[in-house]
Amino acid sequence: MVSENLVKDVVSEPYKYGFVTDIETEKISKGLNEDTIRLISAKKEEPEYLLNFRLNAFRKWQKMNEPNWADLGYKKIDYQDIIYYSAPKQKEKISSLDEVDPKLLETFDKLGIPLTEQKKLTNVAVDAVFDSVSIATTFRKELAQHGVIFCSISEAVKDHSDLIEKYLGSVVPAYDNYFAALNSAVFSDGSFVYIPKGVKCPMDLSSYFRINSGDSGQFERTLIIAEESSSVSYLEGCTAPMFDTNTLHAAVVELIALDDASIKYSTVQNWYAGNEEGVGGIFNFVTKRGKCLGKRSKISWSQVETGSAITWKYPSCLLLGEESVGEFYSVALTNNLQQADTGTKMIHIGPKTKSTIVSKGISAGNSVNSYRGLVKMGSKASGSRNYSQCDSMLIGDQAAANTFPYIQSQQPNSEIEHEASTCRISEDQLFYLQSRGIEFEEAVSMMVSGFCRDVFNQLPMEFAAEADKLLALKLEGSVG
């Protein structure tokens, strides 16, 4: 019983980050072979071991097949039709923000991420990445006083080579999967964070990823290391212009937490999703994984995924340390013809490890939204526990929601709990709110926020408000 004024066709909300910055860029030619990789490595003046890391990954990648197990349909990606390095032209050496091209600063200003000394956000340090390179990182000096290293991964390769050599690829091996191997071969920039022993990072750290060119892929790599008894909260935001072609984004994020360390990693992903007919949009194939190496270490992922034409992403935790904790809190919203296949893997290896999974999927329009997750209890994970809750909300009668939970246990003395639900915003609920004078759109948005509350509560405060607004915008016009 669906009435006329409910749940009908979908009108897409104009994407407000869809502008293109007109800036002179240095691009290499399209295509991918060993020479491309040598060229990227040479541009970044990388040491030999890193070039070998890339080449090994590339050779493995060539023998691998693109995965097809996800519930996604998209036209084949032509890897020879992508530009693998694109950077805005800048002066050779930039010593301060004053030397950064004003157009770039303006771009980030427009995105709500002011970088200059006068305007920069006061409570969070930002690393701004534009296409293939990091443009600027704020608060570096202040952070350095605490021994915290926050810089682009290219700089880290130069200045902290020992850490890079030790940890790069230690969580996500170069040949881990098709897209991780591709990233390992061609990654251009990304953020690097190192929190020394006993330090509680004095402010939130954040990376903002901006794709500007339509024909280049973005392959960033993030590495975060939290030494014993340290802690950090890291935020990640992403946007891209509106192009009618699909742009490939294949990132790798690795987190390492040692004894008693904790890392909180929050993402608001708002890449361009394509138009109502499904033309254009980012193909987002991301490998994110954290290793709880130390005892009582903790890694917590929270994500709000609202953008991209295709999302393929499973932020995971390897729980090695005794009593280590993994968490995954996710809201994934799909509208129009978006497709998302996202979830997590919680691999319990050490004893008395704990993991929590809370996933909220919202599908509107003609979209498909799947949760896919693995909980594995290894043979030594005695006394370990997992709790999973996967809820789906359907808006309209054309959208689809799936849940694919995989559970494997080799340890009888462990507990795994899984709860799942699917609901639809009911006409009666909407009518109840409307009959109290609440506008239709607001009623929907109240109910969606209510549905996501468990996850929003996990986000840093400003992020939570942002996420709430973002969901409301994305759903505007999708019901009614």
Add this chain to the structure above:
Amino acid sequence: MQSKKKELNPILEVNNLFASIENLPILKGVTISVNPGEIHAIMGRNGCGKSTLSKIIAGHPSYKVTKGEIKFAGNDIQSLEPEERAQSGIFLGFQYPIEIPGVSNLEFLRVATNARRKFLNKEELDTFDFEDLVKEKLDLVKMDSAFLSRSINQGFSGGEKKRNEILQMALLEPRIAILDETDSGLDIDALRIVASGIKKISNEQTGIILITHYQRLLDEIQPDYVHVMSDGQIIKTGESDLALELEKHGYEWTDNFTKE
């Protein structure tokens, strides 16, 4: 402004209303007129169309009006959305209040109250001012402020849900309130609380329609008129003693009535 004269006009007029759901006719020519300050009771068997009438007045999208008119304060309201009707002062107390997980009751009440205040050109209330207002109204229905932090109606007992409805009525200060079986499922104490809440809220400007099966609510709240509804029509209208007759003889007594 000729306000004095206007107050004598009915606040709600339903004229020869026909309505159906999925082509099944439910209302077959309902006529009722309510003046400000009046209390009307509508009684009748289950399925006779009482709840349908209330939902149609509030604008429920599932029902289709096929003939007749509904006037609120002199204007036809059929083209108005449910939220516009609510903002202008039509209130429906639900027979089965809906549970909405995750949405805080306090936030809901505040948004609803402000939507009504905006319509009345009154200043919207911020969180603090609203909390003061709501605490004052909580006393009317003897509700604890702990209810405010819970999700809308979620896990509320039957009585708590009904009290929450009356709390909403108190906050929204409607011009016409239709209370659909607000007394059903209540024990005697809860019934007294709800009834006294309704009495305290009622005033010279507000018309009230009580849809009920039982005399016991009408013992607490004396109606000015009682209507008996059967098969989509109002077949008899009288004063409060009509309800007593019904109580005595049962609905069978009405079977031989035809539309007056």
